[in-house]
Amino acid sequence: GAVVSQHPSRVICKSGTSVKIECRSLDFQATTMFWYRQFPKKSLMLMATSNEGSKATYEQGVEKDKFLINHASLTLSTLTVTSAHPEDSSFYICSARGTSGDSYEQYFGPGTRLTVT
């Protein structure tokens, strides 16, 4: 099956610093990658959709200058949380959708738990 990795799995950073999270599709090419945020006991909240080689599409209320997304290749997308604050602490999950036209399934990475102190 399709595998998506995410790195790091956990990160603790100080307020004001930036953190980069990587999302990789290991055995398939992902034309589209999604970045989600999830608070405890809440559902997934889509932050942005990124297509390889183009700018990400951000959901309403998500600051594009704070959450920088780069989808430079068909197997890698990165999310950078800039000038992180404690309220940015959350579980960040990426997912990837392949190039097959018949499949709309999203394959999820294992998630990154960010704690900002």
Added chain:
Amino acid sequence: GQNIDQPTEMTATEGAIVQINCTYQTSGFNGLFWYQQHAGEAPTFLSYNVLDGLEEKGRFSSFLSRSKGYSYLLLKELQMKDSASYLCAAMDSNYQLIWGAGTKLIIKP
């Protein structure tokens, strides 16, 4: 607006059967997904329905009625490891997933 409704929490007994319902309202429809999510982990794919009817996959089955905007996930022969949250998600006309808040399933011995 777009909306997904599913129960917040359900409790069932090991070995029994449980049905988790989901109703949806979306702008266009391109299918209904069910995902399982254990605490602290990312969701894992369970099923995808785009046509009316029942899809069976081992102990898990998923049903869809497009005219009613309704789906359910049926879990048989419940095991303790099935304790998790079950997320319903409908794909709209833009192929975006609209997520429900998830149903926390508690399995008791």
